[in-house]
Amino acid sequence: MGQGSRGELIRRLAEAVGSVTAAHPVRVAVDGPPAAGKTTLADELAVVLRAEGREVIRATVDDFLFPRAQRYRRGRYSAEGCYFDAHDRAALCRVLLDPLGPGGHRRFRHAVYDRDADAPSSPPETTAAADAVLLFDGVFLLRPELVDRWDLRIFVSVPFEQTVRRARARDAADAADTERSWRHRYLPAQQLYVATARPTRRADIVVHNDPLQRPAWEGV
Numbered sequence: 001m002g003q004g005s006r007g008e009l010i011r012r013l014a015e016a017v018g019s020v021t022a023a024h025p026v027r028v029a030v031d032g033p034p035a036a037g038k039t040t041l042a043d044e045l046a047v048v049l050r051a052e053g054r055e056v057i058r059a060t061v062d063d064f065l066f067p068r069a070q071r072y073r074r075g076r077y078s079a080e081g082c083y084f085d086a087h088d089r090a091a092l093c094r095v096l097l098d099p100l101g102p103g104g105h106r107r108f109r110h111a112v113y114d115r116d117a118d119a120p121s122s123p124p125e126t127t128a129a130a131d132a133v134l135l136f137d138g139v140f141l142l143r144p145e146l147v148d149r150w151d152l153r154i155f156v157s158v159p160f161e162q163t164v165r166r167a168r169a170r171d172a173a174d175a176a177d178t179e180r181s182w183r184h185r186y187l188p189a190q191q192l193y194v195a196t197a198r199p200t201r202r203a204d205i206v207v208h209n210d211p212l213q214r215p216a217w218e219g220v
Contacts, residue, residue, distance in 0.1 A: 001208075001216050001217065001218050002216065002217050002218075002220070003214065003215070003216040003217070004214075004215075005213070005214070006044075006212070006213050006214075006215065009207065009215050009217055010041075010044050010045055010048055011048065012217065012220040013041075013045050013154065013205065013207075013220065014045060014048045014049055014052065015220070016152060016204070016205060016219075016220045017045070017049060017054075017133055017152060018052075020151050020152055022102075022151055023102070023130070024100060024101055024102055024103075024104060024106070024130065025057070025100040025106065025128045025129070025130065025131070025132040025133065025134055026131075026132075026133045026134065026151045026152060027097060027100055027101065027134045027136065027149065027150050027151045027152075028133060028134060028135050028136065028150065028151065028152045028153075028154065029136055029138075029141040029142065029146075029150040029152070029153045029154060030042045030045075030135060030136065030137040030138075030141075030154050030156060031137075031138065031139070031140070031141040031142050031153065031154065031155045031156065031199055031203070032139070032155055032156030032157060032158065032207075032209075033139065033158060033160065033163050033186070033187075033190045034139060034163060034167065034182075034186050034190075035158070035163040035164075035166040035167045035170065036156040036157070036158040036163060036209055037156055037158065037209045037212060038137040038138070038156050039060065039137050041137075041154075041156055041207065041209070042058065042135045042136075042137040043058070045135060046058055046135050049133055049135075054131065054132070054133050055128065055129045055131070055132040055133070056132070056133050056134075056135060057100075057108070057110065057126075057128060057132055057133065057134045057135070058110075058135050059096060059110040059111070059134065059135075059136050060136065060137050060138055061087055061092070061136070061137070061138025061139060061140075061141065062115055062138065063110065063111035063112065063113055063114075063115070063121070064087055064088050064089075064091060064092045064096075064111070064112055064113060064138075065086060065087060065088065065113045065115060066085065066086060066087065066088050066113070067113070067118055067119070068118050070085055071085055071086045072085075073085060076181075076185070077180060077181065077184035077185045078184075078185060079184065079185055079186075079187075079188030079189040079191075079192060080189075080192070081185070082185045082186060082188075082189035083140065083189040083192050083193060087138075087140065088112060088113070089145050089146060091112045092112075092146075093146075093149060095108060095109040095112060096108050096109065096110060096134070096136075097134075097146075097149040097150075098149070099128075100128055100132075100134055101149060106127050106128045106129075106130065106132075107125045107126070107127050108125065108126060108127075108128060109122070109123055109124075109125055109126070110123065110126075111123055139189075139190070139193075140189075140193055140197075141153075141199075142155065142197055142199040142202045142203060143193065143196075143197045143199075144197065147197075147202050152204055152205070153202060153203045153204045153205070154203060154204070154205045154206075154207060155199050155200055155202075155203035155205070155206050155207070156207045156209050157200065157206055157207065157208050157209065158208075158209050158210045159210060160187050160190065162210050163182070163186075163187075164179070164182045164183075164187070167182055203219070204219050205217060205218065205219035205220050206218045206219060
């Protein structure tokens with residue numbers, strides 16, 4: 001296991017992306033529990049890759065949610081609902097992962113859902129360069145239905161209790177509801193994911209993202 005500065009981690013991840021050989025855009029999953037730091041990590045990695053001259057597509061699983069009524073049909077605090085009902089994986093594959101994959105036409109859309117409006121979203125299609133990099137962050141990305149559609153799999157690992165503390169700090173105005181959501185929905189859903197999908201075993205790289213400025217990593 002390696003350990004070092006934040007900058008060292010991002011440099012190593014950029015090298016790992018650069019080492020992937022593919023005749024299509026490199027599809028990178030940045031998986032992990034909520035509040036693990038996935039979005040920040042992917043954004044930092046995007047800066048380095050763009051500075052190296054790579055075209056980077058940034059996208060997130062939050063733009064591939066089902067409408068709220070479907071996500072919460074088992075109840076707002078249902079862990080099973082979080083794991084099984086929240087994300088439109090078929091649309092994710094259809095409009096983004098498969099077009100960028102082997103034999104794909106490289107015409108993609110980065111979203112199908114507008115969370116603020118709780119309504120479908122249909123941004124215009126964009127054509128990716130053959131050597132582009134997709135950095136896609138989100139939860140449950142290494143589940144069996146998706147695991148084979150990534151060319152590099154990064155799992156951002158943080159102790160579950162640390163994610164609760166980060167979430168409370170981030171959502172301080174509604175800390176009680178945040179605590180309930182984490183305890184009853186998000187963390188049990190992550191436990192279900194870990195038990196059924198074994199994401200750290202499927203990951204190419206595991207980043208231990210606590211503490212943030214002195215992370216450790218396995219696989220690079």
